Amino acid sequence: MKTLTHVAGLLIATAIPAVAQDVPVLTVYTYDSFVTDWGPGPAIEAAFEEVCACDLQFSGNGDGAALLARLQLEGPRSDADVMLGIDTNLIVAARETGVFADHGLSVDLDLPVAWDDPMFVPYDYxxxxxxxxxxxxxxxxxxxxxxxxxxxxxxxxxxxxxxxxxxxxxxxxxxxxxxxxxxxxxxxxxxxxxxxxxxxxxxxxxxxxxxxxxxxxxxxxxxxxxxxxxxxxxxxxxxxxQIEVAAKIATTDQPELADEFLAFMLTSGFQDVIPTTNWMFPAVTPEGGLPDGFADPxxxxxxxxxxxxxxxxxxxxxxxxxxxxxxx
Amino acid sequence: MARRAVAIALEPRWPGAVAAGLVVFLTLGTVVAVGWRGGRELGGTDWAAVRFTVVQAFVSALLSVLFAIPVARALARRRFFGRSALITILGAPFILPVIVAILGLLAVFGRSGVVNVGLEVLGLPPVSIYGFQGVVLAHVFFNLPLATRLILQGWLAIPAERFRLAASLGAPVRRVLEWPMLRAQVPGIFVTIFLICLTSFAVALTLGGGPRSTTVELAIYQALRFDFDLAAAANLAVIQFVLCGLAACLAWWVAVTHALGAGLDRAVQRWDSGGMSRVWDAVWITLAAAFLMVPLVMIVWRGVGGLAEMPTTVWVAAGRSILVAVLSTLLATGMALMLALRGGFWAGAGAALPLAASSLVMGTGLFLIVFPYARPSDLALIVTALVNAVMSLPFALRALIPAANSLREDYGRLSRGLGLTGWAYVRIVAVPRLRRPLGFAAGLAAALSMGDLGVITLFAADAQETLPLAMYRLMGSYRMDAAAGAALILVAISLALFWIFDRGGRLGADA
The missing domain is CATH 3.40.190.10 (Periplasmic binding protein-like II)
Structure with missing residues (x-):
């Protein structure tokens, strides 16, 4: 009897991580203020996990410049699947690192400027x-x-x-x-x-x-x-x-999931959260418009x-x- | 044939060697890891940064030491209610996280600070804290307490019997006791502070008033962050080491050691401190207390209001920081003790190298070394504790080396004669007699580790944030009040840790 409970215990113990491992993990490197309790991170994580059957993990790395330096330090061995949070002033430096891949999306944005960059997708400005x-x-x-x-x-x-x-x-x-x-x-x-x-x-x-x-x-x-x-x-x-952008990491082990995330980024589950958490204008204006009292772009x-x-x-x-x- | 006498080492040798190896690896090794890919030439702006860095560090160190001498003397020869508490609180600025201290200073000296409000009431023109004077002011604020404490240690190390003898002989205390002590202590303290100011980053950048106040450490930061030019960062780090080496050589050349013989650790009584000197001592203590404590009071005052707005994660981060601090303290104290007992060149290197090291380069180098083999976040807390321990070694050694040298001179022969060598020497002779500087060293290590915001930013995952990082992230999300609350908690814990360790070292000793 004792052995039986032992075995059962072992089985349960090994079964739980096995289940957890079945869910693919998508790692998104971003800047610090994105992942705090008041930042957009928590709400976006919940919204994306509802539709992706995955575990979305944000990782905060200082600010936009620190984020890019971090990815360069880590090189091809990085765990990151998506980078979210540099601005247009850093795009050329980012492109030259060779760390990022093209997104392949056809994006429809409400930005005041035309956008056709094949690698970087704007999420707010x-x-x-x-x-x-x-x-x-x-x-x-x-x-x-x-x-x-x-x-x-x-x-x-x-x-x-x-x-x-x-x-x-x-x-x-x-x-x-x-x-x-x-x-x-x-x-x-x-x-x-x-x-x-x-x-x-x-x-x-x-x-x-x-x-x-x-x-x-x-x-x-x-x-x-x-x-x-x-x-x-x-x-x-x-x-x-200032336009803030995201991109897929070229060496990601979750390319489909990364694409899925970049596409999700332009939907309401992500964009509606942006104004009162990241305090920026969403790249795709929500159907109900911006919140009351919010600045007019x-x-x-x-x-x-x-x-x-x-x-x-x-x-x-x-x-x-x-x-x-x-x-x- | 008479066998040549071979001196038996008093202390175990290998732990000191291990500690020295670790210091060299973390300081010089990380530079190699960052810079081995070859580099760019340094330009005119880099040399302008070097010039500014050296000048501000020199002036800051000079003023810190000049003001520290009368304050330390006043504290050494006066007994008054609250003296012990005052000595602890005077140490606070040194262990404050830089950004917290700057906000405290601004509340006093800033555009809408206490001083300028007072000047306005009197109809006088305002003073500006921004620029060269602000950088120096902040550095003196940070380092005056350190200089005072270290010089005070020197004063307290003069055995009471000497003062008694001088008094009975009518000898001038200043010339025969105090001057030789200062001559031996001050050059090393000056260089320590010079080096601290040499690697200063946030102070110069926040209070400097613009790009003319670029320091070498800022140039390194730009190279790492914006240009991702590892080689340039390594070149600049090497320049910092060279400057450090020159300063250290100068200090060794100027300093002379002195032997006072062993005392019986009785309370110091002074016979030379009546009359006007009493008034002057009161003035110096009051001025130092006002300069160092008013900004602290402002930090407390701002922080109390923010306590209610702090998220609970701040408390978890505080617990994590305490864990890192305690671990770091154990490492630092152990390493410092073994290096100080070993003495000689490597102890000196341990006291100087970490000061010259750029914490940005150290963090980046360690990251490059660790990353191919392990997830940096798995090692975040250990690496942070280790780096903090090495970074606080110079301060621990400053307090320990003179005491360990005296110990060797005064008790070495006796210990050998009694066969007290190796670990027995450490346990029975060294630790009990070095308890005071050891407690001070442990207190400093703990407090410095609490406030550190260096390597943790590169290594920590989100669930591993320490208190300073949590505070910084609050500031980054417009939560300035909550950040002020976190700053208050940080200051309180740092001071408490310092007090506990320092107190532990002083128990039973009349200091």
């Missing part, structure tokens, strides 16, 4: 903007900002994706005059932080009048915190767009967009110019 406190002055462009005595805090383009986004924004709006704009802004800049979190923290602590963030930051304060004291500055030269006037190739070509020189202007 946003506009960079300066966010300040309601009631303060509202300069209407970079030149007025530079002439004002408003203090701003920005991110370093060499360590942060929004920082690089700002650099490309000035580049797209002013081209050859960028250096001049940066020289004008130099006395407005309180400090340059390594990443978005530090900059936003400094702004909330009153260290600066304005912080480089997104037009949707105001929506966060309004919807999640019921706080209407923040305002977004609308610049008449237009706002740079068209409120910014003109959208400025540097294609991945243009951004990659401009990057090194733009960083050198930025550095020279702010080092004086």
């Amino acid at each position: 946003g506009y960079f903007a300066f966010v300040g406190n309601a009631g303060d002055a509202t300069p209407a462009n970079f030149e007025e900002l530079a002439a004002s005595d408003l203090k701003i805090v920005i991110q370093d383009p060499r360590s942060s994706t929004p920082g690089l986004g700002l650099l490309m924004w000035v580049e797209a709006a002013y081209g050859e005059r960028s250096g001049e704009i940066w020289e004008g802004l130099a006395d407005n800049i309180v400090t340059v932080t390594p990443g978005w979190s530090e900059a936003y923290g400094l702004f909330l602590d009153g260290e600066a009048d304005l912080v480089l963030s997104y037009t949707t930051s105001e929506s966060y304060h309004l919807i999640a915190e019921d706080d209407a004291t923040k305002q977004t500055l609308v610049f008449d030269e237009g706002h740079a767009m 068209n409120a910014i006037g003109q959208a400025l967009y540097l294609t991945p190739d243009a951004a990659a070509a401009a990057r090194d020189e733009a960083i050198a110019g930025w550095r020279a202007a702010l080092s004086q």
Whole structure:
């Protein structure tokens, strides 16, 4: 009798992992804020697992740049099946790594720009903007900002994706005059932080009048915190767009599942979650529209967009110019 | 034929050798792992970064040590209520996670901080914390406590009998006792702080005010993150080692050892501390306490409000961090003890190499070494504990080496004569007599490990986040209040761990 229970116990013990192993695991590498309890991760995981008969596992790896570096470090041995979370400024560098495969989807998006990249699929987008406190002055462009005595805090383009986004924004709006704009802004800049979190923290602590963030930051304060004291500055030269993309890893052992996930990414199970968890505009607008109180993507006037190739070509020189202007 | 006398080693030799090997592997070995693919030439901006790095580190170290001397002396010769608690709390800034400390400093010195609000009331122009002065201010804030504690250890290591003798002979205490002690201790402490500031990353970047404040460590970060140029990162890491080597040589050249003989560990009583010196000591202690504690109070004040908003995962992360910290402390204390007893070149290398190492390069190198054989997340907590242990070795050794050297000089002959060598020497002679610096070393190792946000970011899976990582992720999701709460928990646990270990070392000793 004793032996019988023993055997039964052993059987049960071995049977459970066997069942678990039957479910294929899809590993998605993304940035940290995507996988937190307030991020989109948990809801998307639940929604995808309902339809995929698989185990979706998100893995947070710092920010977009850290994510790409991580995949390069791991090389072909990586467990990752899908990468989700770099922006268009990093696409050329990402393509050159040879880590990613073409998606083969025909995508139908509500992006303000045409999209035909064979490798990277957009899942959301946003506009960079300066966010300040309601009631303060509202300069209407970079030149007025530079002439004002408003203090701003920005991110370093060499360590942060929004920082690089700002650099490309000035580049797209002013081209050859960028250096001049940066020289004008130099006395407005309180400090340059390594990443978005530090900059936003400094702004909330009153260290600066304005912080480089997104037009949707105001929506966060309004919807999640019921706080209407923040305002977004609308610049008449237009706002740079950040498009966030995902791609399939070339060496994945779950290619079908990875394709399935990329397709799912553009459906409501994924897209509806994005606005109030990732605080970005969904790449495919939900049927019921955006949530009440959420920023209007068209409120910014003109959208400025540097294609991945243009951004990659401009990057090194733009960083050198930025550095020279702010080092004086 | 008389046989030549062969000195029997007092202490077991191999554990020190193992510890030294581990240090060399983790610091230099990881650079090789990162950089073996060949590299690019370093450009003008890299050299500008080197220049800025050296200048700010030099000024920061100089000011930290200059201010630490009068504070340490005041603490060494005064007895007052709460002195022991004050010494513990004064140590806090050193063990704070950088971003927490910066937010605390900003609450005091920032644009809307206490100081500028006060200046505005008085009708004076505001001061700016951003720029070179801010970087130095933050580095002094971090390192003044360390310098004070290490110099204080030197003062307390002067046996009470010496002060008694000096007093009865009417000899000038300052010249015959204090100056030789400072001469022996200060150069090493200066270099330690210089090296800490040399590898500084977040301080320079957040308070530096712009790209003119680029440090070498930031250049390494860019090379690893944005350019994925491993070779450039390794080249820059080598430059850091060279700078470190030069500074360490300078320190060895300047420092002189001194022997005071063995005392009976009785309470230090001073006969030279009346009159004006009493007033000055009070001034120095008050100034240091205000400078170091007001930002801490601000952190506590901000954090209390956020406690209610913290998700429960923060507590789980806190438990994980404590586990890593305790493991790391055991490793660090054991390694430091064996290296200090062994003494000589390798102990010095253990005290300097980890300071010069870039934690980014170390993490990346370990990742490249481990990844082909194992899942990094399986080893995350072990690797984190090990790296934290090695990173805290320099501080542990700073406190232990002088004490171990004195021990060898003062008790070595007696121990040999009694046949107390090998592990018996460690157990019966070394550990009891080194208890005070050992406790301090363990406290530092535990606290530094709690606040670390280095290798864990590369190795940890999501379910393995430590408290600093959890805090950082809260900040990244707009949850600044909850992050302030987590910061408060982090500070409280770090201080508690430091206090427990340090207290353990001081039990029974009047310090």
